[in-house]
Structures are given as structure tokens and as C-alpha cells.
Amino acid sequence: MATNRKSYFHYKEGELFSEEVALGQVAEEVGTPLYLYSYNSLIEGYREVSHAFRKLSPLICYSLKANGNLTLCRILATEGAGADIVSGGELYKALQAGFPPQKIVFAGPGKNEEEIEYALRENIFIFNVESEGELKLIENLSQRLNHPARISLRINPDVDAKTHRYITTGKKENKFGLDFDEAEKLYSQIKKSPLLEPVGIHFHLGSQITSLQPYLGALEKILDFLEPLKEKGLNLKYINMGGGFGISYEEGKLPLNIKDLAEKIYSLIKKTGAKLILEPGRFLVGPAGVLITQVLYKKNRGKKRFIIVDAGMNDLIRPSLYGAYHQIKKLKEPHEAYPPEVVDIVGPVCESGDFFARERKLPPITEGEYLTIMDTGAYCFSMSFTYNARPRPAEVLVKKNHWWIIRERETYEDLVEEESVPEELFFSFKDPSLSFKSRSLREKKALLAPIPFTKMQGSGNDFIVIDNRSHLIKNRPEFARRVCPRKTGIGADGVLLLEKSRVADFKMRIFNPDGSEPGMCGNGARCIARFAHLKKMVGEKCSFETLSGKIFSQVKKDGVCIRMKDPSPPHLNLEINLGDGSYTGHFLDTGVPHFVLFVPQVEKIDLPEMGSRIRYHRKFQPGGTNVDFAEIKDETVRMRTYERGVEAETLSCGTGAVATAIAANLVYTLSSPVKIKTLGGDLKVYFHKSGPHKFTEVFLEGEAEVVYEGKWEGEVS
Numbered sequence: 001m002a003t004n005r006k007s008y009f010h011y012k013e014g015e016l017f018s019e020e021v022a023l024g025q026v027a028e029e030v031g032t033p034l035y036l037y038s039y040n041s042l043i044e045g046y047r048e049v050s051h052a053f054r055k056l057s058p059l060i061c062y063s064l065k066a067n068g069n070l071t072l073c074r075i076l077a078t079e080g081a082g083a084d085i086v087s088g089g090e091l092y093k094a095l096q097a098g099f100p101p102q103k104i105v106f107a108g109p110g111k112n113e114e115e116i117e118y119a120l121r122e123n124i125f126i127f128n129v130e131s132e133g134e135l136k137l138i139e140n141l142s143q144r145l146n147h148p149a150r151i152s153l154r155i156n157p158d159v160d161a162k163t164h165r166y167i168t169t170g171k172k173e174n175k176f177g178l179d180f181d182e183a184e185k186l187y188s189q190i191k192k193s194p195l196l197e198p199v200g201i202h203f204h205l206g207s208q209i210t211s212l213q214p215y216l217g218a219l220e221k222i223l224d225f226l227e228p229l230k231e232k233g234l235n236l237k238y239i240n241m242g243g244g245f246g247i248s249y250e251e252g253k254l255p256l257n258i259k260d261l262a263e264k265i266y267s268l269i270k271k272t273g274a275k276l277i278l279e280p281g282r283f284l285v286g287p288a289g290v291l292i293t294q295v296l297y298k299k300n301r302g303k304k305r306f307i308i309v310d311a312g313m314n315d316l317i318r319p320s321l322y323g324a325y326h327q328i329k330k331l332k333e334p335h336e337a338y339p340p341e342v343v344d345i346v347g348p349v350c351e352s353g354d355f356f357a358r359e360r361k362l363p364p365i366t367e368g369e370y371l372t373i374m375d376t377g378a379y380c381f382s383m384s385f386t387y388n389a390r391p392r393p394a395e396v397l398v399k400k401n402h403w404w405i406i407r408e409r410e411t412y413e414d415l416v417e418e419e420s421v422p423e424e425l426f427f428s429f430k431d432p433s434l435s436f437k438s439r440s441l442r443e444k445k446a447l448l449a450p451i452p453f454t455k456m457q458g459s460g461n462d463f464i465v466i467d468n469r470s471h472l473i474k475n476r477p478e479f480a481r482r483v484c485p486r487k488t489g490i491g492a493d494g495v496l497l498l499e500k501s502r503v504a505d506f507k508m509r510i511f512n513p514d515g516s517e518p519g520m521c522g523n524g525a526r527c528i529a530r531f532a533h534l535k536k537m538v539g540e541k542c543s544f545e546t547l548s549g550k551i552f553s554q555v556k557k558d559g560v561c562i563r564m565k566d567p568s569p570p571h572l573n574l575e576i577n578l579g580d581g582s583y584t585g586h587f588l589d590t591g592v593p594h595f596v597l598f599v600p601q602v603e604k605i606d607l608p609e610m611g612s613r614i615r616y617h618r619k620f621q622p623g624g625t626n627v628d629f630a631e632i633k634d635e636t637v638r639m640r641t642y643e644r645g646v647e648a649e650t651l652s653c654g655t656g657a658v659a660t661a662i663a664a665n666l667v668y669t670l671s672s673p674v675k676i677k678t679l680g681g682d683l684k685v686y687f688h689k690s691g692p693h694k695f696t697e698v699f700l701e702g703e704a705e706v707v708y709e710g711k712w713e714g715e716v717s
């Protein structure tokens with residue numbers, strides 16, 4: 001018999017608790033409406049699925065669309081779950097939350113080019129392909145990127161899941177998947193393609209399914225289809241049964257009996273030799289969440305009794321959209337002595353469809369009290385929106401007697417954050433105050449407020465680091481020219497701007513004091529990784545975009561390690577003539593160009609003079625080069641760098657250290673990790689030599705620390 005999973009919401013001494021936290025206390029502190037999730041309920045949901053199906057040891061890919069909150073996702077990723085995604089945005093969130101790409105499966109009938117390319121670059125596990133056109137596009141893009149793609153075809157088995165018609169997906173009149181004939185044809189195309197690998201088969205019948213029959217019926221059809229494919233030499237390794245496991249929303253109604261389902265499919269799956277993939281969403285997170293709302297008013301119209309609460313259909317749309325039933329409970333335990341009343345629980349939104357319960361028998365409710373709408377962990381926050389300009393609610397996680405805000409309530413400012421009013425439209429008014437008003441809030445802030453910056457240093461290279469995700473700084477080169485000078489500005493070797501990225505955790509833009517923008521700087525990259533970690537934008541590991549490609553970094557206690565771009569094949573023993581004689585060095589590009597010269601006594605070099613002459617030598621034109629002088633003593637490299645753009649000696653240079661380490665390996669056989677001493681501090685360069693002149697997995701490790709925080713009050717253009 002299927003039983004309801006243990007609820008993590010219960011009354012204690014007259015009050016509703018989740019785990020050991022009184023919900024009323026959280027509501028008072030955080031305000032309402034508010035979503036609240038129980039950590040242990042979520043974990044238990046995951047473990048229940050994994051235990052029920054343990055004999056098949058499936059890959060359980062949590063369906064992010066149910067609830068993409070990063071903390072909830074991270075909890076499941078930590079338990080070992082993979083992710084089922086349906087968009088580039090969900091891929092981004094899944095990676096942010098820490099799901100490994102090799103456990104991410106990508107479904108959806110309308111994947112676009114950008115999303116497919118993103119998923120290919122991240123090397124996700126499987127594309128669940130839903131049409132011939134999509135397959136062609138994946139093939140074209142994988143050829144263009146020279147990147148293989150693992151494919152499952154999503155079958156529409158034409159089976160009725162016996163659930164709400166809006167969430168039925170496996171009937172032939174639904175837009176999802178391919179029929180068996182189409183799939184047969186496409187599998188033979190995939191087999192012929194050099195970059196596509198046919199690895200599995202997928203189906204997903206719908207959501208909130210509470211009987212076994214649809215699954216068994218569909219599986220039977222799928223297995224019949226697989227038999228002849230096998231004979232044709234197509235042995236698919238994965239069977240993905242999708243999600244859809246129903247939960248109990250109403251007292252007395254049972255959830256899907258997943259134990260029974262697991263038992264019944266065991267022998268069927270086992271005999272195919274395939275591995276099972278599941279994509280549950282609701283079952284894991286639905287019962288783990290509630291929406292807490294406060295009663296604003298009571299009003300009667302004829303026989304009708306309305307309870308108007310502060311949550312609206314924009315916060316929770318399931319009742320309005322599907323007529324879905326959610327239990328509603330008072331935070332104060334009801335007294336049995338008072339008879340129930342029949343009421344409509346409605347929200348403040350200007351729509352008559354804005355309701356949570358209609359004609360519901362509930363204990364008496366008073367103005368100002370709190371109610372909870374139960375089982376709202378799945379498809380509630382993730383389907384919320386800001387209609388009527390209502391900021392979305394906060395989200396809170398409870399674990400035992402602790403609780404944390406895991407998403408702040410949106411603010412009015414958030415509502416206008418992405419908007420801007422084109423200035424030109426209002427020029428004719430010639431009224432400066434109006435023109436100021438017409439600027440977006442973000443622009444106004446930028447004009448008025450001082451800009452917070454963090455002064456950082458990495459091996460003696462110092463930077464002004466700024467969170468520029470909201471484009472506080474628009475004219476970046478001008479800003480760098482203004483703030484870098486040490487006498488009239490803040491003083492630094494460069495400005496690092498942290499900006500938004502669509503393909504990584506963030507983007508790093510770096511500007512030299514002369515306003516030029518190099519592709520990359522190793523010391524800068526370490527500083528910005530430390531900065532993003534300190535400001536809690538990322539965890540210890542992150543990836544970020546630079547003009548020279550994507551960088552991976554790891555923040556450690558006493559340093560930051562970054563993966564550098566694989567260097568270009570070096571041009572060894574390049575001779576240049578400077579008029580007073582010829583000099584031999586080694587030229588390579590480690591993100592930016594470097595010319596490395598080994599000398600007997602590095603401290604004796606007249607670096608400003610020599611550096612600038614080499615930097616402008618015609619052999620390196622038009623771009624010029626950075627110049628590194630290095631001396632090897634006791635297996636350690638001492639080096640000094642003349643930096644292009646700074647046009648002077650800097651205390652150290654990360655890309656220079658990498659270039660010098662590679663040259664030291666090739667010329668003096670120093671092995672990884674190469675220890676480097678710069679005027680600014682010590683660095684280590686790790687690499688893997690994968691060919692006589694080919695270096696991969698290049699890592700640079702060194703310190704990166706905050707010197708001070710400040711505010712720039714000067715002008716910004």
C-alpha cells in the first residue's frame with residue numbers, strides 16, 4: 001500500500017512548525033507572502049525514490065522546472081542527483097547549483113541554437129531530442145564545434161497518463177516527442193553520423209500521475225520498439241522514464257506507489273541490460289514546501305464569505321491555472337469547539353481567477369492571522385511572476401532548529417531594474433528635470449551614488465575591482481584612465497570589472513591605466529575569483545568569461561588557483577636585433593603575447609629601457625608584446641616583467657609567469673609545478689605536457705587578497 005510520506009509540517013503546542021521551527025516566527029521576521037521549505041522533507045523525498053528503485057540503481061535527474069532554487073538544487077546535487085533541464089537558463093542554474101554536466105539531461109520540444117551550443121560546450125550528458133529538425137541542428141552545431149553529442153530520442157507513446165489535460169504530455173495530440181516510425185528513421189540517421197552517439201530512449205507521460213498503468217503501458221510499447229532496433233545493431237544503454245510521480249494533495253488521496261512501480265518494472269528493465277534514468281520533480285520538492293500568507297480582510301457578499309490574503313495568483317498560480325487543490329492550514333492550531341465556515345480564499349490581484357480555494361470548509365479565520373498553503377514546493381515559486389507589479393516572495397529553508405533566507409523578497413527596484421526609457425524620446429520637452437526622470441533607476445543610481453570598489457592585490461599586481469553587473473560604469477576605458485593613476489586617482493595596475501555572462505558565472509573585463517583592454521591577466525583573474533567568492537556570488541569553484549576564453553578557478557585558503565588558456569605553440573630561440581646587439585628569447589601566447597629572455601642576473605637588467613625597446617620591436621608589431629626576463633637558480637625561476645599597456649615594470653604578471661614556466665620547461669627541462677619568484681610574491685605553475693610543444697591543463701596558483709574597500713566619489717561617464 002502506498003502511504004503518504006511523513007509530513008515535516010505539524011502542530012506543536014498550538015502552533016504550526018516545520019521541523020523545529022515555528023512558522024509564525026519566520027513569518028513575523030521575514031514578512032509574507034513567503035515560501036518555506038523543509039530540508040529533511042526534501043532529502044527524504046529523494047531517498048524514497050532512490051531506495052524504491054535501488055535494485056536498478058538509476059540516475060535520478062531532478063527536474064529543475066519544479067523548483068530551481070539554487071539551495072534546494074545544491075542539496076539534491078550533494079545527495080548525488082543529476083538534473084533534468086529544459087532551457088539554457090535551467091542549464092545555467094543547474095551548473096551554478098553544482099550538478100555535474102555528466103549528469104545533466106536536456107529535454108524540451110523547442111531548444112534553440114544558443115541553448116544547444118551552450119549545452120554542447122558544457123558537454124552535458126544527453127540531449128533528449130524531440131524532432132527531426134532539432135536533431136539536424138544538434139548535428140550541425142556539433143560539427144561546427146567539433147564536439148560529440150549523446151542522443152536519446154523522446155518517444156510519444158500515445159498513452160493517457162490520466163492527469164489534468166494541461167500536464168498530459170504522452171498522447172499523440174500533444175506536441176511532445178516523436179512517434180515510433182519517426183524515431184526508427186532517426187535512430188538510423190544518428191547511427192551514421194560521426195559526432196552523434198545514440199545512447200538511449202526517453203519518454204515522459206505527464207505530471208501528477210497516481211496510477212502505475214500509464215508507466216507500464218508505455219514501457220511495454222518502448223520495449224517492443226527496442227527489440228528490432230537491437231537486431232539492427234542499435235543497443236541503447238539508457239531508458240529514461242521521465243518524471244510525473246504524483247503526490248497526495250488531498251487528505252485521503254494516495255500518491256503514486258513508487259515501490260510498486262519499481263517492483264513491476266524491475267524485471268522488464270533488467271532484461272534489456274539498460275540503465276534506468278528517472279526525472280522526478282514534484283515528488284521530491286512538492287511536499288517539502290508551503291506558502292505562508294497573512295489574512296488582510298474578510299468580507300461577505302450575500303452568502304459568500306471571502307478571505308482576502310496577501311499572496312496572489314502571481315505567487316501561486318496552480319489553483320487558477322489547473323483548478324488545483326492545495327490544503328490550507330492555520331498557523332494557530334484550530335479549536336474543534338468552533339464550527340467550520342465555508343469560504344473562498346482569494347488574493348489581491350485584479351482578476352476573478354485569483355483564488356486559492358473556493359467554497360472550502362475551514363475553521364474560523366480572523367483578520368491578521370497567518371495561513372499556510374500546503375504542498376507548494378513544486379511548480380509554485382518556479383511559476384511565479386510579477387503581474388500587478390507585485391514583487392515575488394522570499395524563500396526560506398528550515399533544517400532542524402535553523403532557518404535561512406535562500407532568496408530575498410524582490411523589491412520595487414527589482415521591478416524596474418531591467419527597464420530603460422530612451423532619453424531621445426523626451427528631448428523635445430527641453431526640461432532637464434524631466435530628462436533626468438526619464439532615466440532608468442539604475443542609471444540614476446549610477447549618476448548619484450558613489451561606486452563601491454575593492455582594492456586587491458595578487459602577487460604585487462594591484463587592481464580596483466568593481467561589481468559592474470548593473471552597468472554602473474559605462475565608459476570603461478575612460479573610467480580606468482581616471483582611477484588608475486596613483487596621484488590623481490585611486491591608484492592601481494588596472495581595473496577589473498565583474499559583469500554578467502550568459503555562459504559562465506560571470507565575465508571579467510580588465511582595463512589598463514591607459515584604457516586599453518587586454519584579453520586576460522592571470523593575477524587579475526585570481527583577484528576577481530577571490531572577489532566573487534568573498535561577495536558570495538560563487539562558491540569555491542567557478543568559471544568566468546574573459547576576452548581570451550573561459551577560465552576555471554578554485555579559491556583556497558591561502559591562494560587562488562586558476563586554469564589558464566592552453567598556451568600557443570612557442571616560438572623558441574627567436575632572435576631580435578636591438579641596435580646594440582642581438583637578443584634571443586622565446587615567444588608564446590598565454591592569453592596575451594610574451595617574449596621570455598633567460599639571463600644570468602635578472603636584478604641587473606635595466607627593465608624599463610630594455611622592456612620598452614623589445615615591446616615595440618617591429619617583429620612584434622602591430623600588437624607589441626610583454627617582456628619577461630628570467631633567471632633560473634636552484635630549480636626556481638626569478639623573473640621580472642615589462643607589461644604592455646602599463647608600459648612599465650609591474651611587480652608580477654600571471655600570464656608572464658606561465659609563459660616563463662613553459663619556456664623554462666622547454667629550454668631547461670624544469671618540470672611541473674614550476675616555482676616562480678616575482679618581485680610581488682611567489683607563484684606556482686602546473687601543466688601537463690601532452691606533446692613536444694603542446695601544453696594543456698595549465699594552472700597558475702598564487703595569493704590574491706583584499707587590501708581595502710572604498711567608494712569612488714569622482715565622476716563616472
Ligand code: LLP
Pocket residue numbers: 063065066084107108167204206207208242243244245279280281282283318378379
Ligand atoms: N521530465 C520532463 C521531460 C518534464 O517535462 C517534466 C515536467 C518532468 C520530467 C518532471 O515531472 P514531475 O516529476 O515534476 O511531475 N506546472 C505543472 C506541472 C508541469 C510539468 C511539466 N513537466 C503543475 O503545476 O502541475
